[in-house]
Amino acid sequence: MAKELxxxxxxxxxxxxxxxxxxxxxxxxxxxxxxxxxxxxxxxxAIWEKIQRxxxxxxxxxxxxxxxxxxxxxxxxxxxxAEHVEGFAKECAVVxxxxxxxxxxxxxLIVDPDAKLEEELIVRPTSETIIWNTxxxxxxxxxxxxxxxxxxxxxxxxxxxxxxxxxTTEFLWQEGHTAHATKDEAEIEAKKMLEVYASFxxxxxxxxxxxxxxxxxxxxxxxxxxxxxxxLMQDGKALQSGTAHxxxxxxxxxxxxxxxxxxxxxxxxxxxxxxVSTRLMGALIMTHSDDNGLVLPPKLAPYQVxxxxxxxxxxxxxxxxxxxxxxxxxxxxxxxxxxxxxxDNKKPGWKFAEYELKGVPVRLAIGSRDLESNTVEVAxxxxxTKETLSCDGIEDYIKQLLxxxxxxxxxxxxxxxxxxxxxxxxxxxFKVEIEKGGFLMCHWDGTAETEEKxxxxxxxxxxxxxxxxxxxxxxxxxxGKPSTQRVIIARAY
Amino acid sequence: MAKELxxxxxxxxxxxxxxxxxxxxxxxxxxxxxxxxxxxxxxxxAIWEKIQRxxxxxxxxxxxxxxxxxxxxxxxxxxxxAEHVEGFAKECAVVxxxxxxxxxxxxxLIVDPDAKLEEELIVRPTSETIIWNTxxxxxxxxxxxxxxxxxxxxxxxxxxxxxxxxxTTEFLWQEGHTAHATKDEAEIEAKKMLEVYASFxxxxxxxxxxxxxxxxxxxxxxxxxxxxxxxLMQDGKALQSGTAHxxxxxxxxxxxxxxxxxxxxxxxxxxxxxxVSTRLMGALIMTHSDDNGLVLPPKLAPYQVxxxxxxxxxxxxxxxxxxxxxxxxxxxxxxxxxxxxxxDNKKPGWKFAEYELKGVPVRLAIGSRDLESNTVEVAxxxxxTKETLSCDGIEDYIKQLLxxxxxxxxxxxxxxxxxxxxxxxxxxxFKVEIEKGGFLMCHWDGTAETEEKxxxxxxxxxxxxxxxxxxxxxxxxxxGKPSTQRVIIARAY
Numbered sequence: 001m002a003k004e005l006x007x008x009x010x011x012x013x014x015x016x017x018x019x020x021x022x023x024x025x026x027x028x029x030x031x032x033x034x035x036x037x038x039x040x041x042x043x044x045x046a047i048w049e050k051i052q053r054x055x056x057x058x059x060x061x062x063x064x065x066x067x068x069x070x071x072x073x074x075x076x077x078x079x080x081x082a083e084h085v086e087g088f089a090k091e092c093a094v095v096x097x098x099x100x101x102x103x104x105x106x107x108x109l110i111v112d113p114d115a116k117l118e119e120e121l122i123v124r125p126t127s128e129t130i131i132w133n134t135x136x137x138x139x140x141x142x143x144x145x146x147x148x149x150x151x152x153x154x155x156x157x158x159x160x161x162x163x164x165x166x167x168t169t170e171f172l173w174q175e176g177h178t179a180h181a182t183k184d185e186a187e188i189e190a191k192k193m194l195e196v197y198a199s200f201x202x203x204x205x206x207x208x209x210x211x212x213x214x215x216x217x218x219x220x221x222x223x224x225x226x227x228x229x230x231x232l233m234q235d236g237k238a239l240q241s242g243t244a245h246x247x248x249x250x251x252x253x254x255x256x257x258x259x260x261x262x263x264x265x266x267x268x269x270x271x272x273x274x275x276v277s278t279r280l281m282g283a284l285i286m287t288h289s290d291d292n293g294l295v296l297p298p299k300l301a302p303y304q305v306x307x308x309x310x311x312x313x314x315x316x317x318x319x320x321x322x323x324x325x326x327x328x329x330x331x332x333x334x335x336x337x338x339x340x341x342x343x344d345n346k347k348p349g350w351k352f353a354e355y356e357l358k359g360v361p362v363r364l365a366i367g368s369r370d371l372e373s374n375t376v377e378v379a380x381x382x383x384x385t386k387e388t389l390s391c392d393g394i395e396d397y398i399k400q401l402l403x404x405x406x407x408x409x410x411x412x413x414x415x416x417x418x419x420x421x422x423x424x425x426x427x428x429x430f431k432v433e434i435e436k437g438g439f440l441m442c443h444w445d446g447t448a449e450t451e452e453k454x455x456x457x458x459x460x461x462x463x464x465x466x467x468x469x470x471x472x473x474x475x476x477x478x479x480g481k482p483s484t485q486r487v488i489i490a491r492a493y
Numbered sequence: 494m495a496k497e498l499x500x501x502x503x504x505x506x507x508x509x510x511x512x513x514x515x516x517x518x519x520x521x522x523x524x525x526x527x528x529x530x531x532x533x534x535x536x537x538x539a540i541w542e543k544i545q546r547x548x549x550x551x552x553x554x555x556x557x558x559x560x561x562x563x564x565x566x567x568x569x570x571x572x573x574x575a576e577h578v579e580g581f582a583k584e585c586a587v588v589x590x591x592x593x594x595x596x597x598x599x600x601x602l603i604v605d606p607d608a609k610l611e612e613e614l615i616v617r618p619t620s621e622t623i624i625w626n627t628x629x630x631x632x633x634x635x636x637x638x639x640x641x642x643x644x645x646x647x648x649x650x651x652x653x654x655x656x657x658x659x660x661t662t663e664f665l666w667q668e669g670h671t672a673h674a675t676k677d678e679a680e681i682e683a684k685k686m687l688e689v690y691a692s693f694x695x696x697x698x699x700x701x702x703x704x705x706x707x708x709x710x711x712x713x714x715x716x717x718x719x720x721x722x723x724x725l726m727q728d729g730k731a732l733q734s735g736t737a738h739x740x741x742x743x744x745x746x747x748x749x750x751x752x753x754x755x756x757x758x759x760x761x762x763x764x765x766x767x768x769v770s771t772r773l774m775g776a777l778i779m780t781h782s783d784d785n786g787l788v789l790p791p792k793l794a795p796y797q798v799x800x801x802x803x804x805x806x807x808x809x810x811x812x813x814x815x816x817x818x819x820x821x822x823x824x825x826x827x828x829x830x831x832x833x834x835x836x837d838n839k840k841p842g843w844k845f846a847e848y849e850l851k852g853v854p855v856r857l858a859i860g861s862r863d864l865e866s867n868t869v870e871v872a873x874x875x876x877x878t879k880e881t882l883s884c885d886g887i888e889d890y891i892k893q894l895l896x897x898x899x900x901x902x903x904x905x906x907x908x909x910x911x912x913x914x915x916x917x918x919x920x921x922x923f924k925v926e927i928e929k930g931g932f933l934m935c936h937w938d939g940t941a942e943t944e945e946k947x948x949x950x951x952x953x954x955x956x957x958x959x960x961x962x963x964x965x966x967x968x969x970x971x972x973g974k975p976s977t978q979r980v981i982i983a984r985a986y
Contacts, residue, residue: 032627033570034614037563039627042642045560067538070530071616071647071663072586075593077526079602089593093565094604095616096589098651100568100582109572111587111613120604121527123564123588123616134525134532143838149535154564154647158591170564345636 008357010291015235016163022285023164026294026358029281036162036169043358044281046302048172051280052152054204054299055174058196064148064176069131071154072121077129080254084128087221091158093123093169123156128222128247128273131177132255139179139269141260146189147179155277165282166239166493173277176244179269181261183248186270187225190246193274194227197242205280206297206410207231207287208417209241210439210488212464217448220273224248230463230488232417233286236437238463238490241283244274282493288382288409294359295382297409298402305331305338305398306360308351310367317342320366323391327364327376330395336402356381361405362398382409423486427478430489434458439490443483445476453478454489463488501850503784508728509656515778516657519787519850522774529655529662536851537774539795541665544773545645547697547792548667551689557641557669562623564647565614570622573747577621580714584651586616586662616649621715621740621766624670625748632672632762634753639682640672648770658775659732659986666770669737672762674754676741679763680718683739686767687720690735698773699790699903700724700780701910702734703932703981705957710941713766717741723956723981725910726779729930731956731983734776737767775986781875781902787852788875790902791895798824798831798891799853801844803860810835813859816884820857820869823888829895849874854898855891875902916979920971923982927951932983936976938969946971947982956981 008025009017023029028044031037040048056066072095078085099115102108124130131149138144152174162168176193180186194211201207209229219226223245231239252258252268259269288295298304307327309320324340331338339360341351348365355363365377376394379386382405389397420438424430433440444450444462455461465487476483501518502510516522521537524530533541549559565588571578592608595601617623624642631637645667655661669686673679687704694700702722712719716738724732745751745761752762781788791797800820802813817833824831832853834844841858848856858870869887872879875898882890913931917923926933937943937955948954958980969976 030627030630032563032623033567034563034565034623037565039563040561042558042560046558048561049559065535065539066542067535068533068541068665070525070527070532071649072527072530074526075602078593085602089602092591092593093588093614094590094593095586096604097587098585100571100585100587100613100615109568109578109582111589120593121586122593130525130527134523137523156564172561 008291008293011234018291019286020164022289022293028285028294029164031164034169036159038164038168040172040278043302047284047296047300048278048281050300050302051204052174055196055200055276056152058200059150059174059176062192062196064150064178066151067149068151068153069127069134071124073124073127073130075120075122077133078122080129081222081250083250084222084254088125088157091160092125093156093158095121095123124153125155125157126273126275127151127153127155127175128177128251128271129255132251132257132271135177135179135269136255136257139257139259142181142262145179145181145259145269146185148176148189149178150174150176163282163493165278165285168278171278173275175273175275178272179252179257180272181259181267181270183270186248186272187246190225190227190244190272190274193244193272194229194242197244197274197276198229201229201231201241201280201283202410204297204299205284205287206299206406206413207241207283208410208414210464210466211468212466212488214243214464215448215451215462215487217451218462220245222247222250224250227467228464230439230490231283231287232420232439232490233283233493234416235286236420236491238439238488238492239279239283239286240463240492241280242274242276245272247271247273287413289359292384293357295409296359296361298361298406301337301359301361303337303339303360304402305336305362305364306351306355307338307340307364307366308348308355309342310348310365312368316368319368319371323366323371327366327391327394331398334395334399336395336399356384361402380405382412425477430454430477431458434460434489434491437491439463439488441470441486442477442489443474443485444487444489445479445481445483447479447481450476450478460489460491463490463492501784501786504727511784512779513657515782515786519852521778521787522657524657527662529652531657531661533665533771536795540777540789540793541771541774543793543795544697545667548689548693548769549645551693552643552667552669555685555689557643557671559644560642561644561646562620562627564617566617566620566623568613568615570626571615573622574715574743576743577715577747581618581650584653585618586649586651588614588616617646618648618650619766619768620644620646620648620668621670621744621764622748625744625750625764628670628672628762629748629750632750632752635674635755638672638674638752638762639678641669641682642671643667643669656775656986658771658778661771664771666768668766668768671765672745672750673765674752674763676763679741679765680739683718683720683737683765683767686737686765687722687735690737690767690769691722694722694724694734694773694776695903697790697792698777698780699792699899699906700734700776701903701907703957703959704961705959705981707736707957708941708944708955708980710944711955713738715740715743717743720960721957723932723983724776724780725913725932725983726776726986727909728779729913729984731932731981731985732772732776732779733956733985734773735767735769738765740764740766780906782852785877786850788902789852789854791854791899794830794852794854796830796832796853797895798829798855798857799844799848800831800833800857800859801841801848802833802835803841803858805861809861812861812864816859816864820859820884820887824891827888827892829888829892849877854895873898875905918970923947923970924951927953927982927984930984932956932981934963934979935970935982936967937980937982938972938974938976940972940974943969943971951984953982953984956983956985
């Protein structure tokens, strides 16, 4: 019964349903009573906290500081930057009143018409406008630059179709907003933060990513260049996992933010912004997990090891408790997080399924016979293999095993991406190949028209123009016009 | 010039202006373009991050986990708990639409009337309603209890008069929401979390607090009991610094959250909620700071030590750099955070004033003569005293000094509170004494009428009925009716 409840729809049957089952059954999140907004449950949030902590350390190591800017943006601010308003005005939560009152004609509450705001407030979809309005007061001279601020915050975009973690009305993210004296410095900053994201994705999430730049059509609203990391999910669809924008002087001009440079000349300030969100959770889940449940990279797992006792009576349990406590002490000394589940109301088989579902990287099982032989059963979540090993030196073995699992799931994801990255040279071939999923490496003539045609006809988008990719020129697969390098085209989340 | 810019209005001249000057000039925060909302600047946010980290560790050590619930609350949810809606409906931000569009009659943006929400959404002023609506699905049996969740979040209350950190429209906080099988367990939880807050205030913030319970009038809207920690500011006003609420079964009843207990009987779930906010920053600032600026407790200072070089030329600076780097290494090994400010565009005097303003607990100055004599000048922020000491063993000395400063500012605050806590036995005496500020310990007859009379006539409120206070009975200072114990009355923020 309990086991059945935990069963997931297999990926091969319905990938989308598998994802939703997994998010719910592994206790990561659930949809709330508020349209498009999710509740992030404790186990899901524990992973997000690990993501936050690691990223925050990386931001600080690259000279950034945290700050906090208002949730609300005056309506008039949105209009200041022409492209920005186009990008966000159509899907935003608008605060119009500041009070409710009792319905004089009923029992409920109504909006109090006397409490209408003079100017409506938008719940931030992103914070460039309110932040650049603030920076105006902070920046006078080149000596005030650079400003390297980040904030961890919630944002709201009124999405029509939502999916947990991947696209929700409210989501959690960090947004870096930096101000610079020169164009070069801002461009270097945007690229540096892209590399921070790429390095985090690969080294902590074990998710291989392509570093690239977006086409003008796919840029952030208000950016001159949007750098992106793109990951490939198991169903062959791409997931944009983080972006860093070179904003030029657009927001400085919109909010009149100037500075006196070293030569005593006045210029507009150069800007970047960059963000990753709870969407990363979606990338993490979809890259590694299988039909048995989550597979978590050891570096982000809320607990890396779980110990399950196998016993017939209280005497046996007490003896195993003692052994397990020794083991836990040894593992904790090596910095390994471990949970001992000796709860009495669930059977070992239920626990095995539960921790498999929750993606705990290593499971240890100790039975009475193990006590006699000084052994422990070690199970890997990634390969689903088991072995019985001596307890002597087991702590060091597990430490190494966690590193191996981290490396193995990365390699597996990288192999998958390589196997699903294909060069395509004609549009006819493309139309066949795109149905199979994956990253298609194609020549493109660089025009928005061709890009739109591809999108309309195949639902695929140019994910990015890879940085440091193959720079061999060629001919556009659609128009035959010259192309400077292949771009990555895929269907995407 | 620079020095003048940094000067604060003295507390004796205008305490309120001093506070505002300090918040702005020490770079803690500033008001934003959005009414009542502040920008928390990096230096202020760094203190908040330390507060968060310590509290979060304490929550986890007491068995709590973090989660995240939606920013928005459907309007109808607010009405479910009768007192709750009274408390919050009159000051809330209401989202009524989800789209803007171009004004057909102008150049700006207007709310799109076609994008009106079916049900308005309230930006959470607190999350009991959305959380208990969620808990309904999580709780079926006593085995699902207790639930011990916390969230770090932003909340919005449409306050008419705002002051940075103390009362702002949007503020940051944590809110714990727990669910229990028994009344006892919930009451113990509320008291436990009050003690966590009290211990944090005293041991980390160095702010002595009185633990107490609120009168029915001053309870949280929807609570059966509100426990509070109350601190005394330097101007003699009280600051409520944290509250923990025993909510009884009110929210379980409002959202129909029942469970099957061990005896197979159905009952409503028992609840608590508890929170502290960025208001703690106000308590921190007002308890310790002086006319020269902030005084920070070493345990929460973004950097505990600053080193300032005193030099006439580059050669001297290079020699001092070397010495300072040695010192920094030694301090960091002891876990002390340290900043070396060898910036070339500011004079030592400016730096001294700056770090005094920013409340850095210990300042070290190194000049050329110090290099010759192997000495360093050590200045304490709390006492503003200086001494020249040998560099031998200076790291251990500073570690001890930081502990001494932490203890000293706590003692100073405690002495101040004790000197300003007075027993008052008649209402006439009270009316005189309340003008002097402080905690007045008075007998009260326990009625809301007397409480209101005191408030209306003197602007003072019953801050709390102290827990573990003097339990000697007496007679109400206003009515002469019996009183079981003295309560604390004060004017408050």
